[in-house]
Amino acid sequence: MLQNMKGAIFDLDGVIVDTAKYHFLAWAELARELGFEFTEEDNERLKGVSRMRSLDILLEVGGLDFPEEEKIAMADKKNKLYVEFINKLDQSELLPGVKEYLTGLRERGVGIALGSASKNAMFILDKLNITDLFDAVVDGNKVSNAKPDPEVFLTGAVELKLQPEECVVFEDAEAGVEAGKAAGMKVVGIGKPEIxxxxxxxxxxxxELL
Known part of the structure; x- marks a missing residue:
């Protein structure tokens, strides 16, 4: 599977870098301001989910509801908090083996794409100094459907000029694995086999793949 792939499409959070902790801190801060606690256990439900859907889940946890206009302002506030955290990112926060694995794929002539719901993907790649290792970046600014919809991965294949079956997805979230399979791609899960x-x-x- 990995020997024959022509394209590799990577999720960002939990695969390339662990920015999930910063998402959690930003959501938890927003919840505190709204008067309730948002735990790490609650945060598990947000993995691989779009920003607005994440806010809906957070408000559900707090038993709150707001008009759409206010929700957009809240999502923007959360993002500002998150950007403050990730502003301090550097290459030392790359997960083990990432740079070596991406470099090895490039040497083999495998096309490399990012497939992430994050709207801050380019900013993060720049901070990590690995933008030049990607042939295509498909993020939340390019697609409208969140995982488990396969749009992000299918768009990645198009940008790599490959067929879906020629690509392998690297994902740490259940919704992302589901999206990769729905796209007709093989999927490498990063994390726990039971999940x-x-x-x-x-x-x-x-x-582990080096």
Missing amino acids: LKEADLVVAGLH
Whole structure:
């Protein structure tokens, strides 16, 4: 599967870098301002989910509801908090084996794309100093449907000028694995086998594939 792939499409959070902790801190801060606690356990429900859907889940946890206009302002506020956190990112926060694995793929002539719901993807790649390792970046600014919809990965294949079956997806979230399979691609799960049981292969991180 990995030997024959012509394209590799990577999720960002939890695969390339662990920015999930910063998302959590930003959401938790917003919840505190709204008068309730948002726990790490609650945060599990937000993995691989779009910003507005994440806000809906957070408000559900707090038993609150707001008009759409206010919700957009809240999502923007959360993003500002998050950007403050990730502003301090540097290459030291790359997950183990990431740079080596991406460099190895480039040497083999494999097309590399990012497939992430994050609207801050380019900013993060720049901070990590690995933008030049990607042939295509498909993020929340380019697609409208969140995972488990396969749009982000299908768009990645188009940008790499490849067929879906020629690509392998690297994902840490259940919704992302589902999206990859729905796109007709093989999927490498990054994380726990019991959570990512639909993936074709599960590893703890890209360092295991070196």
